[in-house]
Structures are given as structure tokens and as C-alpha cells.
Amino acid sequence: MVNRALMTLVLLGAPLAAQAESIAVVDMGAVFEQLPQREQISQSLKSEFGDRMAEVQKMQDEMRSMMEKQQRDGALMNETQKTELSRKFEALKSDYQLKGKALDEDLRRRQGEEQNKLLVKVQKAINTIAEKEKYDLVLERRAVVYVKPNADISGKVVEALSKGK
Numbered sequence: 001m002v003n004r005a006l007m008t009l010v011l012l013g014a015p016l017a018a019q020a021e022s023i024a025v026v027d028m029g030a031v032f033e034q035l036p037q038r039e040q041i042s043q044s045l046k047s048e049f050g051d052r053m054a055e056v057q058k059m060q061d062e063m064r065s066m067m068e069k070q071q072r073d074g075a076l077m078n079e080t081q082k083t084e085l086s087r088k089f090e091a092l093k094s095d096y097q098l099k100g101k102a103l104d105e106d107l108r109r110r111q112g113e114e115q116n117k118l119l120v121k122v123q124k125a126i127n128t129i130a131e132k133e134k135y136d137l138v139l140e141r142r143a144v145v146y147v148k149p150n151a152d153i154s155g156k157v158v159e160a161l162s163k164g165k
Contacts, residue, residue, distance in 0.1 A: 022134060026126055027141035027154045032118070034158045041114045045107065052103050059096040063089065125160040129153055 032038065046053075066089045074082065130138050133153075141152065 022136040024130065024133070024135045024138045024151050024153045025141045025144050025147045026138055026157055027152065028122070030141075030154050031122060031157050031161075032115075035118065035122075036162055037118055037121075041111075041118070045110060045114070048110065049103065049107055052099070052106075056096065056100050056103055059092060059099065063092055063096060066092070121161060121164075122157060125157045125164075126153070129156050129160065 066085060070082075070085055070089070077085070126138055129135075130153075135153075138153070141147070141154070
């Protein structure tokens with residue numbers, strides 16, 4: 001009876017041991033941080049949204065100078081001048097908030113689009129490496145408590161994507 005139990009454990013354990021050898025992990029965060037395409041995407045977005053960013057920055061600087069003027073010259077201004085400056089400031093603030101929010105939304109949307117394109121490339125590289133090296137399973141590094149360094153294929157993914165650009 002004991003021999004049967006031991007034999008059953010050995011037979012059940014053999015496939016698990018064989019599968020453990022064909023598991024790899026990828027640290028997606030590290031992969032995305034190291035990709036050279038990330039800098040290209042950043043430059044592309046800067047050129048695409050640069051004018052709008054500059055406009056929003058100019059409005060912010062203008063609001064700052066208005067606040068400084070109000071603090072510096074507030075005691076010397078009459079009520080009409082104070083009211084006029086206050087109205088200009090509120091109008092500029094409203095416009096700034098509107099344009100800033102629109103810019104943030106557009107920029108976030110475009111970053112998401114570019115990241116999704118890059119994610120497709122990363123997934124293809126992972127699939128290629130997994131097939132080439134005959135891994136049965138590739139897991140995200142954050143989902144694993146412990147892994148041997150030789151089972152981490154993150155560097156290989158970055159290398160493959162760096163060559164392919």
C-alpha cells in the first residue's frame with residue numbers, strides 16, 4: 001500500500017517537475033522602461049503636442065505675473081483697476097483650466113494608443129522567444145513570488161525589440 005502511494009506521488013510529481021522547467025517570467029515594467037522606442041514615442045508626442053503645451057505654459061506664466069502684480073501693486077490700485085485685474089485673471093484661469101484639461105485628455109489618449117502599439121510588439125517578441133526556447137508558460141514577474149534569474153526573459157525581450165526597433 002505504501003509502495004503504491006509512493007509510486008502515485010512519483011507519477012504525479014514527474015509532469016509537474018517537467019513543466020516547472022518550461023516556465024519563464026517577464027517583468028513588463030522593466031521591459032517598457034528599457035525600450036529605446038519609448039524615447040521615440042516621447043519625442044513624437046512632444047512634437048505633436050508641443051504648441052499646445054507651450055500655449056498652456058504661457059497662460060500659466062501670465063497668471064503668475066498677474067498674481068505678482070496684484071500682490072505688488074494692489075495697495076496702489078483703485079477699486080476699478082483691482083476689479084479689472086481680477087476679472088482678467090478669472091477669465092484667464094478659466095481658459096487655462098479648459099485648455100489644460102483638454103490637453104491632458106488628448107495627451108493621455110495618445111500615450112495610451114502608442115503604448116498599445118508597443119505592447120503588441122512586446123507580446124510578439126515574448127511569443128517568439130517562448131516558441132524559440134520552448135517555454136510552455138510565460139508569466140508576469142509581479143505574479144510570481146520567486147523565480148530563478150535564468151527563467152527571467154525580460155532582457156531577451158528588450159534585446160529583441162532593440163534590434164527590431
